[in-house]
Amino acid sequence: MTTTLGTSNATVDPRVQAVGMQQAGGKSPASPGRAVRSVAGRIALWTLLTGFALAFLYPFLWLISASFKPRGEVFDNSLIPKTFSPQNYAEVWDKLPLLNWMGNSILIAVLAAGLVTLSSSVVAFGFAYFKFPGRDLLFGLVLATMMLPGAVTLIPTYLIWNNLGMIGTTVPLWGANLFGSAFYIFLQRQFFLGLPRELFEAARVDGASYWGMFWRIAVPLSIPSFIIVFIFEFQASWNNLQAPLIYLNFGAVENFTVPLGISYAMTAFSPGNGGQGDYQWVMVAALIVTMPMLILFAAGQRYFIEGIATQGRKG
Amino acid sequence: MSNLKALPIVPIEPAGTVEREKRSGRGKGPKPPKVRIKYNRREAVAGYLFILPWVLGFLVFTLGAMIYSLVISFSDYDLATDTATPIGLENYTNLIDDPKVMLALGNTLFYAIMAVPLEIAFALFLAMLLNRVGRGAGLFRTLYYLPKMTPSVAAASVFLLLLNGNYGAINRGLAAIGIQGPQWLTDPNWVKPSIVLMTLWSVSGTMIIFLAALKNVPVDLYEVASLDGAGKVRQFFSITVPMISGTIFFNVLVLTIAALQVFDQAFLLFWRNQTNASPESSLFYAVYLFQQAFRNFNFGFAAAMAWLIFLIIMIITVIQVKFGNRFVYYEGDRK
Numbered sequence: 001m002t003t004t005l006g007t008s009n010a011t012v013d014p015r016v017q018a019v020g021m022q023q024a025g026g027k028s029p030a031s032p033g034r035a036v037r038s039v040a041g042r043i044a045l046w047t048l049l050t051g052f053a054l055a056f057l058y059p060f061l062w063l064i065s066a067s068f069k070p071r072g073e074v075f076d077n078s079l080i081p082k083t084f085s086p087q088n089y090a091e092v093w094d095k096l097p098l099l100n101w102m103g104n105s106i107l108i109a110v111l112a113a114g115l116v117t118l119s120s121s122v123v124a125f126g127f128a129y130f131k132f133p134g135r136d137l138l139f140g141l142v143l144a145t146m147m148l149p150g151a152v153t154l155i156p157t158y159l160i161w162n163n164l165g166m167i168g169t170t171v172p173l174w175g176a177n178l179f180g181s182a183f184y185i186f187l188q189r190q191f192f193l194g195l196p197r198e199l200f201e202a203a204r205v206d207g208a209s210y211w212g213m214f215w216r217i218a219v220p221l222s223i224p225s226f227i228i229v230f231i232f233e234f235q236a237s238w239n240n241l242q243a244p245l246i247y248l249n250f251g252a253v254e255n256f257t258v259p260l261g262i263s264y265a266m267t268a269f270s271p272g273n274g275g276q277g278d279y280q281w282v283m284v285a286a287l288i289v290t291m292p293m294l295i296l297f298a299a300g301q302r303y304f305i306e307g308i309a310t311q312g313r314k315g
Numbered sequence: 316m317s318n319l320k321a322l323p324i325v326p327i328e329p330a331g332t333v334e335r336e337k338r339s340g341r342g343k344g345p346k347p348p349k350v351r352i353k354y355n356r357r358e359a360v361a362g363y364l365f366i367l368p369w370v371l372g373f374l375v376f377t378l379g380a381m382i383y384s385l386v387i388s389f390s391d392y393d394l395a396t397d398t399a400t401p402i403g404l405e406n407y408t409n410l411i412d413d414p415k416v417m418l419a420l421g422n423t424l425f426y427a428i429m430a431v432p433l434e435i436a437f438a439l440f441l442a443m444l445l446n447r448v449g450r451g452a453g454l455f456r457t458l459y460y461l462p463k464m465t466p467s468v469a470a471a472s473v474f475l476l477l478l479n480g481n482y483g484a485i486n487r488g489l490a491a492i493g494i495q496g497p498q499w500l501t502d503p504n505w506v507k508p509s510i511v512l513m514t515l516w517s518v519s520g521t522m523i524i525f526l527a528a529l530k531n532v533p534v535d536l537y538e539v540a541s542l543d544g545a546g547k548v549r550q551f552f553s554i555t556v557p558m559i560s561g562t563i564f565f566n567v568l569v570l571t572i573a574a575l576q577v578f579d580q581a582f583l584l585f586w587r588n589q590t591n592a593s594p595e596s597s598l599f600y601a602v603y604l605f606q607q608a609f610r611n612f613n614f615g616f617a618a619a620m621a622w623l624i625f626l627i628i629m630i631i632t633v634i635q636v637k638f639g640n641r642f643v644y645y646e647g648d649r650k
Contacts (some may be wrong), residue, residue, distance in 0.1 A: 075482040126365025151621040156380035179372020237479040262468040286469035309527035
């Protein structure tokens with residue numbers, strides 16, 4: 001455990017710290033004193049927990065099952081398909097340009113997440129390490145921007161990209177990430193504040209530049225916070241519906257992102273629009289776009305949990 | 316990866332807090348002596364250079380965009396020629412005259428009032444269950460979190476079929492226990508509960524925040540209380556709620572702001588298709604704003620709509636903060 005001797009001068013409540021470590025460790029057992037001990041209580045508790053788990057999982061199970069059903073049986077609601085139709089998985093690639101959509105989405109998500117991780121950490125280091133006039137005021141402004149509803153800047157942002165001739169390209173979906181993002185700046189600043197300041201003083205004495213202090217000391221020590229920011233933004237970008245609707249929703253279907261594409265497929269296949277109600281392909285597509293997120297979560301669960309918990313702590 | 320153990324838990328003190336408290340005169344204790352901080356010039360310049368990306372982004376995409384948005388809201392904007400002709404308050408008067416704006420606003424407020432308390436109650440309930448289970452909590456937490464990882468399009472495409480009034484699994488399930496399920500997606504009275512249901516399904520982010528807060532409540536408080544004969548219900552209201560009141564307050568704020576801007580679910584379930592005649596009770600504010608801006612290219616009108624919802628969000632937040640400060644219990648002396 002790194003001792004927290006950062007620039008922050010308030011003391012750390014040891015209990016908070018202990019709990020924090022527990023949380024960071026991932027599978028934290030609940031505080032033993034609060035666990036239910038009586039047999040009846042434990043049975044009730046586990047019944048409730050299992051019941052909710054089934055309720056949360058049911059849409060997934062339904063989705064997986066429907067993706068293996070032929071068209072006529074999608075709605076029969078049995079979790080085990082009567083007719084097993086794995087050819088859905090072969091056909092969907094012909095019906096929808098899923099590979100293009102996934103390629104576009106991955107490219108955008110990697111650019112968006114990579115850029116925002118770098119830019120936010122640079123800015124965060126500026127706020128965490130240096131003293132300069134107006135710093136606290138500016139950081140307050142960073143936090144304040146988190147309150148601003150996206151709708152207010154939606155149209156001017158569109159016009160900015162329009163004037164730059166970027167409508168119809170993917171640039172508006174990641175370009176603004178060059179400038180950092182408030183929540184990530186907050187999160188990484190917290191992390192940098194926890195690094196022992198002595199490390200940086202020592203590096204100064206050894207003649208390191210300010211950039212060297214950031215790049216060679218702060219960055220290598222902050223990989224966990226980099227991962228948190230990267231996977232959060234990757235997820236946000238992968239799931240984003242509104243921005244592609246605004247910037248890509250015309251021209252060739254191949255240029256869509258996955259969410260935009262599936263939204264398009266939901267309409268195209270629905271019987272009300274001249275489709276045949278071929279929902280089995282929509283289900284396959286929905287499952288295919290969800291998989292990367294589930295893998296991401298499986299790989300980085302503890303980072304997600306830590307990131308979310310940090311969100312709560314800023315309050 | 317064990318290096319996560321090194322995640323430092325630093326005191327959460329937004330940099331501006333001290334400053335704010337001083338100005339609002341709420342900070343207690345003697346006035347700190349005025350000290351002129353000496354800044355190292357080189358260090359200050361380096362600091363400004365490090366935060367430069369954010370400053371540029373703020374000037375263009377936040378401050379610049381806000382001013383531009385305000386100008387557009389008082390103009391008739393023509394996208395073809397990229398010109399804004401000032402028309403005074405016309406967009407705002409049109410806004411008030413447009414029954415759909417008020418309808419969408421009403422729908423959105425109604426949804427928020429229904430969704431937020433349910434989300435808080437459900438998330439807190441789940442967090443308390445997880446907090447009591449001891450071994451196995453990690454597994455359930457993972458399972459409960461999965462909906463949060465599901466892209467909204469995937470969730471909507473499944474719920475569109477699950478909620479189908481005639482064939483959907485939810486109504487089939489209700490029929491099995493003798494309940495005639497509603498037409499979730501076409502009955503004007505049931506479209507908002509449909510969206511609330513989807514929102515509750517992915518409530519786990521809020522749950523995680525509550526879980527973290529519950530783990531900070533000292534166990535000995537409960538032990539003392541139960542020695543004193545306090546029952547579970549009493550313990551919940553006298554210990555748990557006050558000890559996590561800050562977190563409840565935070566979640567209410569965040570969820571309210573999110574609810575007032577809900578877009579994805581309403582758009583995907585009801586307004587994907589431009590020709591589709593969905594029930595008017597499913598027209599949410601963000602959806603109508605989107606339609607006005609990017610279907611009709613009524614930029615002036617849409618910008619005015621954006622400022623109206625911004626104002627409403629501000630007012631609601633201020634009321635919540637005023638009200639919240641009364642009952643939020645902060646350990647220690649602060650606030």
